[in-house]
Amino acid sequence: MNYRNMNSDQRREELARCKAEFDRLKSVGLKLDMSRGKPGKEQLDLVSDILTVLRNPEDCVADGMDARNYGGLSGLPCARAYFADLLGCRPEECFVGGNASLALMYDTISKAYTHGLLHSEKPWAKLDQVKFLCPAPGYDRHFRVTESFGAELLTVEMTPDGPNMDQVEELVKDPAVKGIWCVPKYSNPDGIVYSDMTIRRFAALKPAAPDFVIMWDNAYCVHEFEGDFVPFPDIISLCREAGNPDMVFEYASTSKITFPGGGISVMASSEANIAYLSKLMGVQIISYDKVNQLRHVRYLKNKEETLRLMKKHAAVLGPKFRMVLDTLEREIEPLGIAEWQKPRGGYFVSVNTMDGIAKRTLELCKEAGVIMTAAGATFPYGKDPRDRNIRIAPSLPPVDELRQAMEVFCVSLRLAALEKLGS
Amino acid sequence: MNYRNMNSDQRREELARCKAEFDRLKSVGLKLDMSRGKPGKEQLDLVSDILTVLRNPEDCVADGMDARNYGGLSGLPCARAYFADLLGCRPEECFVGGNASLALMYDTISKAYTHGLLHSEKPWAKLDQVKFLCPAPGYDRHFRVTESFGAELLTVEMTPDGPNMDQVEELVKDPAVKGIWCVPKYSNPDGIVYSDMTIRRFAALKPAAPDFVIMWDNAYCVHEFEGDFVPFPDIISLCREAGNPDMVFEYASTSKITFPGGGISVMASSEANIAYLSKLMGVQIISYDKVNQLRHVRYLKNKEETLRLMKKHAAVLGPKFRMVLDTLEREIEPLGIAEWQKPRGGYFVSVNTMDGIAKRTLELCKEAGVIMTAAGATFPYGKDPRDRNIRIAPSLPPVDELRQAMEVFCVSLRLAALEKLGS
Numbered sequence: 001m002n003y004r005n006m007n008s009d010q011r012r013e014e015l016a017r018c019k020a021e022f023d024r025l026k027s028v029g030l031k032l033d034m035s036r037g038k039p040g041k042e043q044l045d046l047v048s049d050i051l052t053v054l055r056n057p058e059d060c061v062a063d064g065m066d067a068r069n070y071g072g073l074s075g076l077p078c079a080r081a082y083f084a085d086l087l088g089c090r091p092e093e094c095f096v097g098g099n100a101s102l103a104l105m106y107d108t109i110s111k112a113y114t115h116g117l118l119h120s121e122k123p124w125a126k127l128d129q130v131k132f133l134c135p136a137p138g139y140d141r142h143f144r145v146t147e148s149f150g151a152e153l154l155t156v157e158m159t160p161d162g163p164n165m166d167q168v169e170e171l172v173k174d175p176a177v178k179g180i181w182c183v184p185k186y187s188n189p190d191g192i193v194y195s196d197m198t199i200r201r202f203a204a205l206k207p208a209a210p211d212f213v214i215m216w217d218n219a220y221c222v223h224e225f226e227g228d229f230v231p232f233p234d235i236i237s238l239c240r241e242a243g244n245p246d247m248v249f250e251y252a253s254t255s256k257i258t259f260p261g262g263g264i265s266v267m268a269s270s271e272a273n274i275a276y277l278s279k280l281m282g283v284q285i286i287s288y289d290k291v292n293q294l295r296h297v298r299y300l301k302n303k304e305e306t307l308r309l310m311k312k313h314a315a316v317l318g319p320k321f322r323m324v325l326d327t328l329e330r331e332i333e334p335l336g337i338a339e340w341q342k343p344r345g346g347y348f349v350s351v352n353t354m355d356g357i358a359k360r361t362l363e364l365c366k367e368a369g370v371i372m373t374a375a376g377a378t379f380p381y382g383k384d385p386r387d388r389n390i391r392i393a394p395s396l397p398p399v400d401e402l403r404q405a406m407e408v409f410c411v412s413l414r415l416a417a418l419e420k421l422g423s
Numbered sequence: 424m425n426y427r428n429m430n431s432d433q434r435r436e437e438l439a440r441c442k443a444e445f446d447r448l449k450s451v452g453l454k455l456d457m458s459r460g461k462p463g464k465e466q467l468d469l470v471s472d473i474l475t476v477l478r479n480p481e482d483c484v485a486d487g488m489d490a491r492n493y494g495g496l497s498g499l500p501c502a503r504a505y506f507a508d509l510l511g512c513r514p515e516e517c518f519v520g521g522n523a524s525l526a527l528m529y530d531t532i533s534k535a536y537t538h539g540l541l542h543s544e545k546p547w548a549k550l551d552q553v554k555f556l557c558p559a560p561g562y563d564r565h566f567r568v569t570e571s572f573g574a575e576l577l578t579v580e581m582t583p584d585g586p587n588m589d590q591v592e593e594l595v596k597d598p599a600v601k602g603i604w605c606v607p608k609y610s611n612p613d614g615i616v617y618s619d620m621t622i623r624r625f626a627a628l629k630p631a632a633p634d635f636v637i638m639w640d641n642a643y644c645v646h647e648f649e650g651d652f653v654p655f656p657d658i659i660s661l662c663r664e665a666g667n668p669d670m671v672f673e674y675a676s677t678s679k680i681t682f683p684g685g686g687i688s689v690m691a692s693s694e695a696n697i698a699y700l701s702k703l704m705g706v707q708i709i710s711y712d713k714v715n716q717l718r719h720v721r722y723l724k725n726k727e728e729t730l731r732l733m734k735k736h737a738a739v740l741g742p743k744f745r746m747v748l749d750t751l752e753r754e755i756e757p758l759g760i761a762e763w764q765k766p767r768g769g770y771f772v773s774v775n776t777m778d779g780i781a782k783r784t785l786e787l788c789k790e791a792g793v794i795m796t797a798a799g800a801t802f803p804y805g806k807d808p809r810d811r812n813i814r815i816a817p818s819l820p821p822v823d824e825l826r827q828a829m830e831v832f833c834v835s836l837r838l839a840a841l842e843k844l845g846s
Contacts, residue, residue, distance in 0.1 A: 286564075
């Protein structure tokens with residue numbers, strides 16, 4: 001029964017029930033961590049054949065290049081071709097990096113500050129003010145990159161179709177607004193897939209800043225855990241066709257395809273952008289780990305093979321997400337105290353509680369031994385203005401632990417709601 | 424016979440001999456590249472067992488951590504311990520990175536510009552002027568890092584004991600002087616090992632800038648190709664003992680121990696510096712490739728095992744360096760037109776010709792099909808004021824090719840000298 005429709009007596013009874021249930025769960029002494037989107041051991045094991053794909057010196061030669069030696073700043077040609085296949089862009093538009101796409105994003109922003117981007121009038125460090133758009137809820141690590149350089153973070157509302165594009169189109173009229181963070185497919189944390197219209201409006205943006213940059217983190221480009229692969233437009237061609245060829249940088253990695261701690265990453269953009277940034281990157285590195293690039297190409301082969309592998313990941317992840325979504329539907333939906341998207345890919349379930357109880361809910365979870373991503377983390381500066389967004393990361397714990405964690409979460413949420421509603 | 428002691432007729436005859444010899448070599452149509460300190464294929468093959476050191480999931484767990492998953496920003500504990508053993512510092516002083524120590528150096532300087540170092544009054548980007556000391560001949564990639572941020576590069580003379588410390592001690596009285604680049608053991612390109620006195624004077628520096636940084640690139644810390652391992656003092660303890668605990672950052676990598684294109688790297692400094700920089704690095708990356716870190720620790724084990732492996736590298740490199748040094752001694756020394764150090768480690772032989780003929784010598788080499796590091800590259804801004812330094816990198820070509828390349832080099836040098844001396 002919806003909590004708001006209960007009378008005082010009913011709420012008092014419900015509170016008592018919840019407290020008893022909470023105390024029981026607390027006494028179990030759980031120690032569960034659902035704070036980060038880490039793959040579980042089963043997923044890591046299922047790709048561990050990659051360890052021995054390269055076995056001897058002859059295996060290490062590709063494209064006439066010995067992957068073991070120096071050289072090849074922008075990546076092995078076969079690795080560039082692999083990511084082009086995955087993302088639907090051209091190999092020449094791909095710059096293949098080390099194990100962290102976050103590092104490539106950071107490099108882009110860092111160089112914008114110290115050297116400027118291709119169309120910058122001056123390095124951003126020389127400007128009085130830099131503003132950056134942050135669709136929220138979003139990915140805390142994105143926001144922190146721009147925050148660490150002193151940019152002012154402006155929150156953009158998220159809708160079921162992606163960022164509120166009316167708001168974006170308005171905000172980019174300010175020449176101090178230099179860019180926007182996006183996770184276009186299975187957004188972190190909502191799991192929203194940007195609609196075709198949203199994507200087209202992105203490609204057609206007419207920002208006042210000539211060096212405005214769309215940071216297109218396609219982290220979950222092939223990461224369906226439910227149903228078949230969902231094709232997704234290539235933002236780089238769309239921007240080119242819309243007359244904005246150099247406006248977007250796209251990122252992806254194999255962190256959640258092979259190993260989070262030992263994958264490869266890519267930065268994709270117009271050839272002009274890649275040429276410009278490669279010159280700057282060439283000052284900092286001779287080449288990224290090409291042995292690991294080759295290991296990945298030999299193991300993952302191409303998009304088709306990769307999609308086959310992602311089905312195996314889905315077989316592990318699907319039941320975990322269904323457990324979370326089913327539990328929420330059963331335990332929480334009837335109470336009218338929270339809402340959430342029902343993602344079919346990505347790594348998170350994002351719950352919006354009634355206003356003002358996200359922090360309290362997570363406090364209670366912690367008290368009962370379940371650590372979740374800190375409340376507010378999904379907003380710029382870690383401050384959720386309505387204190388309502390909670391990011392659930394179901395990937396790491398085994399299903400049994402997840403069940404326990406969700407029990408704790410649901411009763412904590414109910415308690416927090418009842419405390420707020422009063423009796 | 425010394426060219427300077429020849430009379431006109433003798434020189435004319437010698438010139439004719441050289442020209443004939445040069446034309447003969449040119450007609451062979453060589454295509455040799457000695458421009459970079461790349462290990463040769465034989466060296467890469469001898470370490471390729473590292474490819475299969477990790478074979479299955481269980482192999483990937485170390486220090487209670489699954490190397491395949493996220494986490495561990497400063498590196499696997501066993502990798503930190505490995506580098507501490509190698510360098511003679513403490514594990515807590517080591518931050519283990521990806522395949523490129525150059526990237527860690529770049530990060531340090533980049534963050535000094537955007538955020539400041541531990542003792543910076545402000546980020547260097549906010550200062551009117553930053554000057555950086557460059558002992559030269561030195562490593563072009565070092566110089567380019569600071570140049571790319573707009574620092575003014577000041578050349579410091581190299582002596583057989585290391586940088587001229589009288590000059591360094593004088594220059595650091597200028598508060599705009601923010602640091603110095605050093606390759607303390609088998610310096611690039613001279614192959615000089617800094618003397619104990621030089622190292623102690625470094626540790627005891629009293630720079631005017633509170634955030635002065637010694638960039639101690641110990642790239643060749645175990646890279647003897649002749650004779651036994653030469654122990655080397657730990658600069659981090661020396662700085663601590665001299666009351667300058669946070670003045671030095673040391674770097675090293677396995678690029679020339681295992682694979683240049685797939686090794687691991689380290690940045691070592693005081694715990695306070697590592698803590699400070701880790702906070703900034705944590706914005707750009709979750710962790711470096713820990714699978715490769717573990718692969719390296721399992722393969723290289725410790726300093727003792729690594730030194731055994733370096734003997735095998737020496738067995739490949741030694742003959743190449745001896746060929747270069749013997750050829751120079753036989754062909755050039757009697758002529759009095761060039762001088763060089765006789766290194767016992769590192770990757771280069773650095774030749775100082777008589778003034779004003781380095782460029783011309785390399786032009787002739789190129790004409791005959793032998794590419795060497797561009798003249799001037801070993802000096803700030805790529806400008807050798809006396810046009811005399813040439814860096815020979817003998818590691819890549821097989822001995823036979825190297826013999827041909829050295830023939831070309833010697834005759835080119837003789838020709839250039841004779842042109843200069845006139846008849």
